[in-house]
Amino acid sequence: MIQDSDSHTYDVDLFVIGGGSGGVRAARIAAGYGARVKLAEEYRVGGTCVIRGCVPKKLMVYAGRFQDEFEDAAGFGWSVPAPRFDWSVMKARRDAEVTRLEGIYGTNLGKAGVEIVPQRAVIEDAHTVRLVDSGERVTARIILIAVGARPVKEPLIPGAEFAITSNEVFDLETLPERILVVGGGYIAVEFAGVFASLGSRTTLLHRGDKLLRGFDEEIREALGEAYAKRMDLRLNQTVECLERVAGGLKVTLGDGSHMEVDQLLTATGRRPNVEGLGLDAVGIEIDAAGAIPVDAFSQTRVPSIYAVGDVTNRAALTPIAIREGHAFADTVFGNKPWAVDHGLIPTAVFSTPEIGVVGHNEDTARARYGAIDVYRSSFRPMKATLSGRDEKVLMKLIVDGASDRVVGVHVLGHDAGEIIQAVGIAVTMGATKADFDRTIAVHPTVGEELVTMRSPVGAG
Missing domain, CATH: 3.30.390.30 (FAD/NAD-linked reductase, C-terminal dimerisation domain)
Structure with missing residues (x-):
């Protein structure tokens, strides 16, 4: 048992809920300072970025860009036979790489002395978490919430259940011949580019007049012009409903027109994973964006509970989650307090x-x-x-x-x-x-x- 300065005893110094980038970094650094650490992850260690986000998506981006390389080679004197893309080969190799990386994450945590608990954990009080599957209760001097965020669908659109998100897109067994991507942010933009490059008849639909809100206006305009050449780009447009038909999905658009596709990928936003976490039990109220409010040092209104990464909605980027996790561990366990600067992010x-x-x-x-x-x-x-x-x-x-x-x-x-x-x-x-x-x-x-x-x- 761990004894605190106020004579309380705890099972561990730190209990981390969530095995994504921020939680893993925090756990490893804290363990390096001698803390006894447990980390609970109900799905796969590595989080969104490694398992179903930036890593597998970037591998798909690379796959798509070979098409341009094959075409460009002719101008430099190369005679390249007509290329043929095999989705199943790419998927198998991509998934194998994700599994390899997941293993590395687990191995590194083990080497650092972190105990991984493959269960969902919920908060019961300021120093106690309950493991849902086993019912075991673990007390901790500090609890860190690092559960990330999840993609959301538009619940008011009839037929929304037929759409897939950026989670399920990695489970597709075949390359869609026709795909509609809905959204104007970086996830929608990236996946639309991937599918267009791999050969799908791709439509990117966005309710706004330009892609990538918040980016420089000239960059937005230039990307729109480039994408209009690569795919069917539809701006100032919405989806009103979906229905399953013999040929795939029938999509009714805001202007009353219809289109049929094999898949509809919705990428219109993400929301922090706070449901059922037990925040009510400790009096932590989420903000208007559904995120956990924290101070500059990632501390919540409950002194023993901290939160890092997308669940705080400060800057939903993997490198930020990693930095926040590292800063938390240095501050709380390393006696080296510092805060992440969210004002300048490449x-x-x-x-x-x-x-x-x-x-x-x-x-x-x-x-x-x-x-x-x-x-x-x-x-x-x-x-x-x-x-x-x-x-x-x-x-x-x-x-x-x-x-x-x-x-x-x-x-x-x-x-x-x-x-x-x-x-x-x-x-x-x-x-x-x-x-x-x-x-x-x-x-x-x-x-x-x-x-x-x-x-x-x-x-x-």
Whole structure:
């Protein structure tokens, strides 16, 4: 038993509910500080990212992009036989990789001394959790909630039960010949790009007038133009109902028109996994978004209960959950308190073309800093000159007019995610436009454009 400073005794120092990225990191770091840790996961260790999110999805993105590579090869003198894609081969290898990674997560937790409990756990009081399957109760000095979020369907749409989400999409046994993807966020955009590239007749439908709300307006426009060439892009449109028919699914749209598809993938939002968690028992009320409110150090209103990751809805990204989990463990068990800065987050959308972003867009920068300088470059990448592919790269720098600090970088084009990871270091360090200007260009590359833009195209 663990004895606290107030003479209370507990079974463990830390009980983590949820085996995703944030919970796993927190458990490992806390155990490294000597804490006795148990972690409960009712599904598979690894969480959304590893099991049914960014990792398997990125593997599918890679699969889809080979189609462009095969087409582009001819411009460089290669004679490539007509390619044939086998969904079953990709699925089997993708699923095997996910299983391999899940094993690594479990092994690493074990090596760190963390006990994994393959059950659902619910909170009974400020220091007690109950394991649902066995009924066992475990007391803990600290409880960490790291249960993530789940995709949601539109419950008011008749026939919504016939749709699949970003969870079930990984279970498809065959490549849909016709698929409708509903949504305008990064999940919808990425999956629409995947299926279009793999050969499905893909429709991406969004109720708004542009994709990727919150991104820079020029990036949104450029992506819309690129996607309109790759698939059937329908903006300012809604789904009114679904019904099962002999040929698949009959979809009635907001304008009264109909279409038939084999699958409808809804990607219109995610919601924190708080149902049945036992929050009422300890007086934790969720916020308007359904998330658990926490302070800068991930502590809830109950001092012994913390929460990290998507369940807090601060920034629903795997690297953020990992950082929050690490910061929690350092603060609570390592006597090294620090809080995650959610204000500057490099991120990527693995669409085709890809998007990488760090910092402010034009609108938010202008609201924050007032006078800004905007540097913009749009060009045809060198590879496209021989392949003949109709594509453009778009790059933007947003600069604070008063300090000359670069406060936003936006890239649309091949390997934008890789580029923005490196650029994110400079922006996080507070690099100025002058710092960018004096950086020697690596020629010939796409990324060199970021250090060769000299004349602003907009200010104000």
